[in-house]
Structures are given as structure tokens and as C-alpha cells.
Amino acid sequence: MNTRLSPLLTMSFFLSLLFLFISALPSQAHRLRVFAYSSGREIVVTASFGHNRPAEKSKVTATSNSGTLLFQGRTDIRGQLRFPRPKLAQDDKLVITVNGGPGHQGSWILTPEDLGTRHPLVSQEIKQPRPLKSDNSVKSTLASEEQQALSQLVSDAVAREIEPLKVMMVRHMDTGPSLQNIIGGIGWLIGLGGLLAAWKNRKKK
Amino acid sequence: MHISEGILSLPILAGGGVTAVIGTAIGLKRIDNDHIMETALLSSAFFVASLIHIPLGPGSVHLVLNGLVGILLGWASVPAIATALFLQALLFGFGGLTVLGVNIVIMAAPAVAVSFLFGSMVRKPGKSQLLGAFLAGLGAILLSTLLLALALVGTDSSFLTTAKLLLVAQLPLMLLEGLITLFVVSFLAKVQPDLLQLTITSKS
Numbered sequence: 001m002n003t004r005l006s007p008l009l010t011m012s013f014f015l016s017l018l019f020l021f022i023s024a025l026p027s028q029a030h031r032l033r034v035f036a037y038s039s040g041r042e043i044v045v046t047a048s049f050g051h052n053r054p055a056e057k058s059k060v061t062a063t064s065n066s067g068t069l070l071f072q073g074r075t076d077i078r079g080q081l082r083f084p085r086p087k088l089a090q091d092d093k094l095v096i097t098v099n100g101g102p103g104h105q106g107s108w109i110l111t112p113e114d115l116g117t118r119h120p121l122v123s124q125e126i127k128q129p130r131p132l133k134s135d136n137s138v139k140s141t142l143a144s145e146e147q148q149a150l151s152q153l154v155s156d157a158v159a160r161e162i163e164p165l166k167v168m169m170v171r172h173m174d175t176g177p178s179l180q181n182i183i184g185g186i187g188w189l190i191g192l193g194g195l196l197a198a199w200k201n202r203k204k205k
Numbered sequence: 206m207h208i209s210e211g212i213l214s215l216p217i218l219a220g221g222g223v224t225a226v227i228g229t230a231i232g233l234k235r236i237d238n239d240h241i242m243e244t245a246l247l248s249s250a251f252f253v254a255s256l257i258h259i260p261l262g263p264g265s266v267h268l269v270l271n272g273l274v275g276i277l278l279g280w281a282s283v284p285a286i287a288t289a290l291f292l293q294a295l296l297f298g299f300g301g302l303t304v305l306g307v308n309i310v311i312m313a314a315p316a317v318a319v320s321f322l323f324g325s326m327v328r329k330p331g332k333s334q335l336l337g338a339f340l341a342g343l344g345a346i347l348l349s350t351l352l353l354a355l356a357l358v359g360t361d362s363s364f365l366t367t368a369k370l371l372l373v374a375q376l377p378l379m380l381l382e383g384l385i386t387l388f389v390v391s392f393l394a395k396v397q398p399d400l401l402q403l404t405i406t407s408k409s
Binding site for chain 1: 212256299357
């Protein structure tokens with residue numbers, strides 16, 4: 001029986017494939033994308049299924065590296081959740097896991113560098129306040145408290161200023177499959193088919 | 206349809222992996238030399254179709270096309286779907302490599318099942334062909350949803366309620382896949398009816 005593909009069918013097939021991947025470009029259905037970042041005294045979590053498809057009311061858990069549950073909550077209708085930064089050991093990571101419904105789960109790990117808990121300048125600044133010229137201990141304590149308050153104020157102000165940049169980065173990362181990957185995948189499948197055909201024909205000979 | 210990493214228990218992952226390997230081996234053995242390129246093309250269609258969103262009501266659904274691949278390829282649909290899912294996991298991060306076996310079973314087992322259930326209907330020209338195509342498209346999604354629910358329920362019984370909801374949520378997709386399979390089969394019956402006989406020629 002002749003099952004060779006007719007030119008008309010082959011052309012229709014490739015045109016359909018072209019249409020399919022053009023329409024596929026702005027979408028991503030299967031992967032729950034989770035992003036998290038530290039913003040001042042808060043952790044911000046964003047979960048989505050791709051462009052403009054927020055993972056609403058999804059369960060979010062924040063655990064330490066060892067698995068201790070530190071926070072639990074749900075995303076809002078924008079797929080976002082903000083919660084106070086939990087206290088962590090200096091080298092501990094914060095693991096954010098989002099459950100977006102049956103079969104959909106994603107996670108994001110915030111390292112000590114992301115959280116700023118191992119930032120050399122910050123830790124030095126907070127842990128070792130500059131010695132004051134005066135020996136008065138009350139003055140010294142007040143200065144230290146002022147310094148900490150000032151540090152917090154600066155930190156909050158910087159967090160507020162760079163928050164839009166972080167949001168922009170999250171949006172930039174929240175892209176679907178690239179054209180290169182889609183074409184590459186099709187190329188792989190056709191190529192593997194060719195390899196299988198060559199291997200089976202060699203076995204026949 | 207793709208289950209993410211870190212959800213299923215080890216026995217289910219292992220069971221899915223073993224079943225997928227056996228199914229893929231049977232499928233590879235059944236592929237006829239003359240039909241390898243058709244298999245690769247249908248695998249590409251499955252690979253791309255899974256990326257497409259179709260707006261439906263307040264949400265959207267995405268195509269699977271395992272019913273179409275199943276009735277055209279029979280057992281060969283297992284390696285076709287397996288390779289496409291592997292590349293989806295690798296290139297797009299859909300599902301994952303540890304859960305790949307379960308995802309293959311969820312999407313390829315119904316493809317093989319509908320080829321046995323509705324294959325003879327699709328191969329006969331006439332109204333039964335169109336009915337068979339519609340049922341194959343619909344049935345493959347129904348079976349996939351049942352397998353997905355089964356995998357989730359087997360892991361954690363609290364998923365039972367969600368699994369029931371999943372069946373209701375997939376109803377529009379079942380109808381849509383049925384219609385798409387019907388249109389593709391009617392198109393193939395006009396321009397290349399031999400393609401509908403692939404599963405028979407592959408067995409011989």
C-alpha cells in the first residue's frame with residue numbers, strides 16, 4: 001500500500017505547523033512559574049502560568065533549607081503574595097514553593113546573597129558599629145540605635161526605589177517558550193526520525 | 206496535563222517510568238520503516254500543539270492531540286509522544302524529567318487505547334469514520350484525565366476532590382479535541398486516505 005505523503009498534504013502539514021507555533025508563541029500552559037525576591041522587610045512571591053495568567057489563590061509555603069515551615073499563605077488575584085521576611089540563619093536559604101492546583105507546582109530558592117543576609121558591607125555595618133570618640137556608654141547605645149534606624153530607613157527607601165526594577169525583571173523572565181526552542185524541538189524530532197530510519201535500514205541490509 | 210516535579214510519590218514515578226519504557230519499546234518495534242517520517246511529523250504536531258491556548262469562557266484550554274496521534278499511529282504513538290514530552294521537559298521545562306514516565310503514560314496510554322477502540326471505525330469511510338474520529342479525540346482526553354486523577358489520588362488522598370473537579374474542568378477540552386480530530390480525519394480521508402490505514406500496515 002502506498003502511504004507516501006502527497007505534496008499537497010505535506011505543504012498543508014507544514015503550513016499548519018507554522019500556524020501552530022506562531023499561535024503558540026505567546027502562551028505557556030503547563031509550567032507554573034514562580035519568582036520570589038526580597039524587598040526591604042518583605043518577601044515578594046509571584047506565580048503565573050505564563051503571560052498574563054496569574055496563579056490565583058495558590059498555596060505558598062516558605063521553608064528553610066532544612067525544611068522547617070516558616071510561612072504559609074495564598075496568592076492574591078494577581079498571583080502575588082507579600083509576607084514579612086522570616087528570621088533565618090546567616091547561611092540558610094529560603095525555599096518558596098507554590099502549589100497551583102492538581103499537578104502544578106513550582107519553587108524558587110532565595111540564597112543568602114539574594115536575601116542580603118551574607119552581604120559583607122551590610123553585616124559589617126550592623127555588627128560592628130563605628131567606635132565613637134566619646135566613652136559615654138549611653139551616648140554610644142543611642143548612636144548605635146540611631147545608626148540601625150538610619151540603616152533600616154535607607155534599606156526601606158532603596159527597596160521602594162528598586163521594587164519597580166525587580167517587577168520589570170520578573171515580567172521579563174516570565175516569557176513562554178522561545179521561537180528557537182520550538183523550531184529546535186521540531187528539528188530534533190524530524191532528525192531523530194531520520195536517525196531511526198537510517199538505523200532500521202542498516203539493520204535490514 | 207503535565208504533572209510537575211515534586212508532586213508524585215516514588216512508587217508512582219517508578220511505575221510510570223517502567224510502563225513508559227515498556228510501551229516505548231513495543232512502539233519502536235512496531236514502527237514500520239516506511240512510516241518513520243510520518244511518526245516524526247505527528248510527534249512534531251503533538252510537540253507544538255501542547256503549547257497552544259484556546260480561550261474558552263473565563264479561562265483557556267490547551268490542545269493535546271493524543272487521540273489524533275493514537276488513531277493514526279497506534280502503538281507507534283508511544284515513542285512519538287514520549288520523544289515530544291522529553292523535548293518539552295528539556296526545552297520548555299514542562300513537567301520534568303523525573304515525572305516524564307508518568308506523563309508519557311498519562312498521554313500515550315489513552316492514544317493506544319483509542320486506536321484499539323475506534324481505529325476500525327476511523328478506517329471505514331462514511332459517517333462511522335467521523336463518529337469514530339470524534340470519539341477518539343474525546344475519549345483520549347477523558348482517559349488522560351482519569352489517569353491524571355488516578356496518579357494524583359494515588360499520591361495523596363486529599364487530591365480526590367480536586368481530581369473530580371479536574372474531570373469537569375476538562376470537559377470543554379474533550380469536546381474540542383473530538384471536533385479537531387474529526388476535522389483532521391475528514392481532511393485526511395479526502396486528500397490522503399492511506400494515512401488512516403497506517404496502523405494496519407505497521408502491524409503487517
